[in-house]
Amino acid sequence: MIQQLETDGVPTLLAPTGGPMRAGLTFRVGTADETLARHGITHLLEHLALAPLGTADYHFNGATAPIFTTFHMQGSEQDIATFLTAVCANLTDLPTARLEVEKDILRTEWSSQGGAASDDIALWRYGARDFGLSSYPEWGLARLTAEDLREWAARWFTRENAVLWIAGDRVPEGLRLTLPSGTRQPVPAASSALPTTPAYFVEGSRAVVLDAVVRRRAAVGVFADVLERELFRALRQDAGLSYTTTTGYEPRGDGQVTLRAIADALAEKQDAVLGGFIDVLAKLRVGRIEQSDLDAAVAKRVEMLATAEVDAARLPDYAVNLLTGQRNLSLDEHRAELKAVTLAELHEVAQEVCASALLMVPDGTRADWAGFTPAPTSSETVAAGTTHHSRDDDGRLLIGPEAVSYLGGGGRLTVTYAECAVMLAWPDGARQLIAPDAIVLHIEPTLFDVHPAAMNVIDAGVPADRRVAMPPRDPESIPQPRAVREIREYLARPKRAWWEVLLMVLSGLATLAVGGFTLLLVIGMFIDPELDGENWMWGVVAVGWLLTVILALPIVLLTRGRRR
Template sequence: MIQHLETDGVPTLLAPTGGPMRAGLTFRVGTADETLARHGITHLLEHLVLAPLGTADYHFNGATGPVFTTFHMQGSAADIATFLTSVCANLTDLPTGRLEVEKDILRTEWSSRGGAAIDDIPLWRHGARDHGLSSYPEWGLSGLTAEELRRWAARWFTRENAVLWIAGDRVPEGLRLNLPTGVRQPVPTASSALPTTPAYFVHGSRAVVLDAVVRRRAAATVYAEVLERELFRALRQDAGLSYTINTGYEPRGDGHAHLRALADALAEKQDAVVGGFIDVLAKLRFGRIEQSDLDAAVAKRVDMYATAEFDAARLPAYAFNLLTGEPNHTIDEHLAELKTVTVTDLREVAQEAYASALLMVPDGTSADWAGFTAAPTSSESTVSGTTYHSRDGNSRLLVGTEGVSHLGTGGTVTVAYADCAAMLAWPDGARQLIGHDAIVLHIEPTLFDTHPATMQVIDSGVPVDRQIRMPPRDPEHIPQPRAVRETRQHPGQPKRPAWETLLMVLSGLATLVVGGFTLLLTIGMFISPTAEEDVAVLWGAVVIGWLLTVILALPIVLLTRGRRR
């Protein structure tokens, strides 16, 4: 049974365990509370707090999720007291001496992490804000200052916004949670970048992924298990199309949860996996659910609740509920609710999941045939402003006082300054505007007939706190018009205009004809006897011939030397 206590004004949860003592201090703050322009501030603060403790002998760590941040460790009671006391001390007096070092560590962490199939799901559903930020790099790190971090800590890392949980028999002696006073922070409202659902988007991953938003309840957890069983049976056992099949259920603290399912596919089997996956969703939505599958799913969860360590294992989730205002139930209450779940309840969850579904499908496939709408990749509106044509003539850029639009073969992309989540700015003049709807507009001045004042209009339109300064790029990585690219690919051999080529050809032919005739005449003067009265005339012809040859060859010489310069 979980006990409710209090430690230095912080709500405390205590549950018995048969193993080593472990504890965590959880705060109601995460990436969903940030903005894209300052994305990474919570993660950076977590690293700074733990950095001075790096030489400790006990095991500890931190974790930053969408709506919570936890500092946790496993060890003796004395070690736990020392660790958590130090965490609180560092939160109130933030050790910023390693600020730049920890920024570099976080950049390295992001660059070396492997991409998962579901990483892009949040931005497609939520856009470039709140719950969608977990899909984006931590671009905000470079501009964060020590003062910003202190303000962030003072707002979010307070005793009213924290819960302490301990798997053990007591609160460790000597533990002090000296945190500032604050308020309990509500969970941010989840935004949506989808005009309608069910929707789908195409991704390069060889997997089909479902993301659905359902009400948080026991029937939804059981449905996740039944869905996995059905997908496994249909796609792996019966059709042999997939190897990895799994589902997940993740509460987000606002009375709803994300329900996800994944099935991988070979390149040549992707269409079949998409079709089989959607068929399973339809089967469950129409209520074709076996009672045996329901019973097996319930039994699996009942067994989990029956373990002696269950109360200790669910302490982090219990603390999450306490912080977000979600109800916490006893084990008996959980079991009673599970045993009331019926096939009708699962059908209701299946319909709810379908209505909110976002489906990720592999390249070359689609789901519109099954009633899914393609998630938007372009904008419906354009701004009024000055038009700039691309140097290749294939697109236009509209720069106005309200925003920027790009009109090209792929459609229209518009980002209004008021709806710009962040703007990446490079020293060479390139700009990338990211809208709250996750629409991205990239501007390369080298590819358009713009002038410096154009970028000044854009820079003055986007609020300063949403602008992110990027490091200089390698000149070779800056896009160039086609003619410049060809010059770089063939240094010293630039492409000639057509008139130069024609003139050189004509000059060469004329030089060859006149020069050849003059050469034959010169040789003849030396080997054939010539009347004395004709000698002067013939030598005059030879001199004129050679002069004319030189004149005719001049265009070739001058044009060649000019191109070399």
Template sequence: MIQHLETDGVPTLLAATGGPMRAGLTFRVGTADETLARHGITHLLEHLVLAPLGTADYHFNGATGSTFTTFHMQGSAPDIATFLTSVCANLTDLPTGRLEVEKDILRTEWSSRGSAALDDIPLWRHGARDHGLSSYPEWGLGRLTAEELRQWAARWFTRENAVLWIAGDRVPEGLRLELPTGTRQPVPTASSALPTTPAYFVHGARAVVLDAVVRRRSAASVFAEVLERELFRALRQDAGLSYTISSGYEPRGDGQAHLRALADALAEKQDAVLGGFIDVLAKLRVGRIEQSDLDAALAKRIDMYATAEADAARLPAYAFNLLTGEPNHTIDEHLAQLKTVTLTDLHEVAQEAYASALLMVPDGTSADWAGFTAAPIWSESTVSGSTYHARDDNCRLLVGAEGVSLISASGPLTVAYADCAAMLAWPDGARQLIGHDAIVLHIEPTLFDMRPAAMNVIDSGVPLDRQITMPPRDPDSLPQPGARREARPGRDSRTRPKRAGWETLLMVLSGLAALVVGGFTLLLTIGMLIEPTAEEDVAVLWGAVVVGWLLTVILALPIVLLTRGRRR
């Protein structure tokens, strides 16, 4: 049983445990409450709070998630009291002496972080804001000041916006939670960067991943387990295509939950894994769900609630619900809800999951054939403004009063200043604008025939609080016209334009015509030089030679102009 108490005005949850005492202080704030230009402020604050406690003998840590930040530890009651009291003291009087050191530590942490298949899912679903920020580097660290961190702490780390949870038999003596007064903060509204669903995007990972948004309920959590069983049976046991099969169910705090599933694949088996994955989704969507799978999933959940540590184990989730206003239930109430889940309920969840699905597919594959729409990697519109041509291809840049557009043969990329989540600015003049829809527009002055005034227009258009100064780059690393550049279509880069179809056709026809006329003229010229010709015919024939060579040059001119234009 979980007891409801209060400690210094902070709601407190207490549940018995057979192991060592552990506790956590959870606040309703995370990366989804930040902006891209200030991304990293919550994580940095967490590090600063814990930094003075680095020499303690007991085990402690902090965690910053999308919507929650927790300071937690395991140890004796006096150690827990000392730790949490110190955390609150540091939140109230933030120790900023290690500000720059902790910034460097966080940069190192990001640079050494491995790439996971799920990392880009938030970006593609939500864009460069709220829940999508977890996909981005913590670019805001550089310009964050001590005063901004103090303001952030005063707004979010308050007693009304916190819950204390303890797995133990009592609240430790001497524990003081001296926090400022504030208000309970709601979970941010989730944005969407997807015009329509079900949708898909292409990723370099050798895996197929499903992300869906469903109503939070017992049937949805059970469905996640049933989906994993179906994928395991189809892709590993029967077909031997995948090794790792996993699924997850994560409440978001707004009555919705993310349902995710993953299946890995060898490079040569990616098409087969994608096809098998979609077949499983289609099977569940039409209601072909086995009663035995439902029974097994229910038995697994029921066994979990039957352990002596069940209440202590669900304390963090209980605190989550308390902070977001979601209902909390006793174990008996959870068991009663689970026993009411039917195959019809799972069928409804399967249809919800399909309707909101975002599918990540491997390079070289697509999901159009299965009714999924490609997530947009290009913008639907362009801005009006001055035109600047690229020096080594047929791209052109439009710089206007409302925003910037990059036009290529493949499609346009547009970021309006009002919808710019952040602009990265390098001392050498390069700029990277990131829209709220996650569209990225990168400008290298070395690659465009631009005037300094154009960059001034861009810099003045993007609000100062969204501009991020980047460190200087090695001059030898700056791209130069004519150098080979990697083409990476998507929201995180621009695409090297392909030659338009009419250009290719014109060049082929022009080349063939120039070859025929030039070949005939060449033969006539050789004949005139080798064999004698009657004097009365000499002028006419040499005239034909001159006209032939002139016509050959004219016919070849489109090839020369189009090639030069592309290089420019």
């Protein structure tokens, strides 16, 4: 049973465990509370709070998620008291001397991450804001200052915005949570970049991924298990098309749940996997759900609630529910809700899933044939401004006092300055503007007939707090017009040494002389029958042609070496 008490003004959850004590301090703040121009501030603050503890002997860690940040460890009672006390002290008095070091560590962490198949789904659903920020790099790190971090900590890392949870029989002696006073922060409202659902977008990954948002209730977890069983049966067991077929769900903190499902595919089987995946969804949407699947899913979840460590295992989720104002169930209530799930409820969840679905499909496939609308990849509006033509194609850049647009083969892209989520600025003049709906407009001044004064209009229009300075680029990596590229490629070709040129000229002249003489001799032999009758003449011709080939060899060898 989970007990609720208080430690230094912080709500505290306590549950028994048969193993070593473990504990965590969870705050209601995450990446969804940031803006794209300051994305990374919560993660950086988490690292700074843990940095001075890096040489400790006990195991600890931190995590930053969309709606919460947590510091947790496992160890002895004294170790836990020391760890959490130190974390609170560091949050109150940040060790900002390591600010630039931790920024570099976070950049390295991002660059070394392997991309998951579903990484980009959040930005397609939500755009470049709130819950969509988890799809973006932490561009805000560069401009963050120690004062920015102190203000962020004072607002979000407070007693009222935290929950302490402990898997153990008591609160460790000596634990002090010296956090400032504040207020409980609500979960941000979720935005949307999708005009309509169900929708789909094309991604290079060899997988089909479903993302849906449904109301939170016990039937959602049961439905996720039923969906996984159906996908496994249809795509792996029966058709042998997929190896991985998994589902999962995560509460969003606002009464909604994000449900995900994935099925991988070989390149030559992508169409078949997509078709089978959609068939499974259609089957569940019309209510063709087996009672045996429902019973198996419920039994599996009820069995998980019967383990000795179930209350200790529920503590992190229990804490997040408490922070977000969601209802926490007792074990008996949880079992009762699971056992009360009916086929009709699963059918209702299936309809919600299909109605809100966002489908990621592999390159070369489509899902509009199944009623899915393509997610928007272009803007509806066009900026009113001065036209600047591309130096390479028919593209046009329109720079106005309120917005900038690009019109080209890929459609129209527009970003208004006032609503710009972030503008990345390179020292060489390149700019990348990202709109709240995740539309990206990248401007390379070298590719347009644009004057620096026109670029100044963009810089002046975008609010200063949305601008992020990017590091200098290698000059060779800056895109250039086709004509400049061709000249560079020509100039970059290795030049021949003087002796090679001389040798090729002499070889060519000698080849022409000997070859020409031999050719005239052959023609003469055909014209004058008397010469043709002289056997020694044929010997001269053979020697002439042999010398011609030998004299031409330097040209052939030097030319072939050049190509290699």
